[in-house]
Amino acid sequence: GENVEQHPxxxxxxxxDSAVIKCTYSDSASNYFPWYKQELGKRPQLIIDIxxxxxxxxxxxxxxxxxKTAKHFSLHITETQPEDSAVYFCAASYRNTPxxxxxxxxxxxxx
Amino acid sequence: xxxVSQHPSRVICKSGTSVxxxxxxxxxxxxxxxxxxxxxxxxxxxxxxxxxxxKATYEQGVxxxxxxxxxxxxxxxxLTVTSAHPEDSSFxxxxxxxxxxxYEQYFGPGTRLxxx
Numbered sequence: 001g002e003n004v005e006q007h008p009x010x011x012x013x014x015x016x017d018s019a020v021i022k023c024t025y026s027d028s029a030s031n032y033f034p035w036y037k038q039e040l041g042k043r044p045q046l047i048i049d050i051x052x053x054x055x056x057x058x059x060x061x062x063x064x065x066x067x068k069t070a071k072h073f074s075l076h077i078t079e080t081q082p083e084d085s086a087v088y089f090c091a092a093s094y095r096n097t098p099x100x101x102x103x104x105x106x107x108x109x110x111x
Numbered sequence: 112x113x114x115v116s117q118h119p120s121r122v123i124c125k126s127g128t129s130v131x132x133x134x135x136x137x138x139x140x141x142x143x144x145x146x147x148x149x150x151x152x153x154x155x156x157x158x159x160x161x162x163x164x165x166k167a168t169y170e171q172g173v174x175x176x177x178x179x180x181x182x183x184x185x186x187x188x189x190l191t192v193t194s195a196h197p198e199d200s201s202f203x204x205x206x207x208x209x210x211x212x213x214y215e216q217y218f219g220p221g222t223r224l225x226x227x
Contacts, residue, residue, distance in 0.1 A: 032214040043204060043218040044155065051214070089154060096208070098145045099216055103154045 002027040004092050006102025013080050014110055021105045023090035024072040030092040033066060033073045034099070037086045044089060048075070080109045114138055115207050117219035124195055124226055132190045132222045134205030140185040141207035145216065146178075149202040161188045185210075195226040 003026040013019050025033075031052035036044035050057045050064045050073065057064050061080075066073040077084055087106050091099040114137040124130050134144055142163050147155040159180050160168045167180035179191040188207075192199055202223055206216040 034215070041202075041221075041223070043220045046215070049215070093214070093216075095214075096143065098157050098160055099206075100157070101154045 002030055002092055002094075002097070002100040004090060004100050004102040006090050006105060008105060009103065010106045010108070012108045012110060015080060015082060017080055019075075019077045019080050019084070019107055019109075021075045021088055021090070021107075022072060023074070023092075023102050024070075025092040025100075026071070027092070027094065028068075028071065029094045031095070032093045033064070034091050035062075035064060035075045036089045036091065036101075038089060038104075039086050047088075077107075080107075082109050082111050085109045113209060113212075113215075113217045115205065115217045115219040117205055117222050119222060120220060121223045122225070124224070126196055126226055127194055129191055129193045130195055130224060132192075132203055132205075132224075134188045134190070134207070134219050136186045136207045136209075136217070139207075139209045139211070139217075141188075142185060142210055144182060144188040144205055144207045146180060146188075146190050147204045147206065149204060149221075155204060158190075192224065195224070197226045200224055200226045 006023045034049035037047050038044045061078045063076040087104045089104050090102040093099045116135045118133045144161045146158045149155050158173045161180045161182040163182045169175045182188040204221040205219045
């Protein structure tokens, strides 16, 4: 089955700097790669996703890149703000299969 | 649109008792619902996949006789934790996939279960 590795597990950045979180996946059939932000005690919130027919997608300060050959995808957050502090999860799936999550990255944005 | 609710949001029960958690898709039909468990400071771990009108598919290591899943309609799935023990204390989150959307899963708000 699918296995998703996520790095780093913790990340601290100064406010205004960029943050990058990287994930690799094992199943070459996976074709959907969402990123979630989760605050303590809350449900995961989808922030951006990408499908395998696209190499990059951007939404304001957030972007995701996908390299299917290398089987890795990354989340980029620019101009970080204190409210970006949370745990971020990457995930992967194929068609009707359930999402498999990475272990998460705890992002701290220091004001 | 694409709202998933869960009930209850929090529950405390005594060891040995059973607890039922409901997951509903409020504005769409979901042939497939998923149940995840999340321990503190850990990731979401898939417990089972629930398909409407058929038996759930459990992940390796998840006891199907302990975690009973029923998906009786296109908008409701239930998870019953039977004979709960303190080690079952966790955050249980369901998600649902819209019939019309092949990829995205919509998550419920989660249920915090504490077994004393």
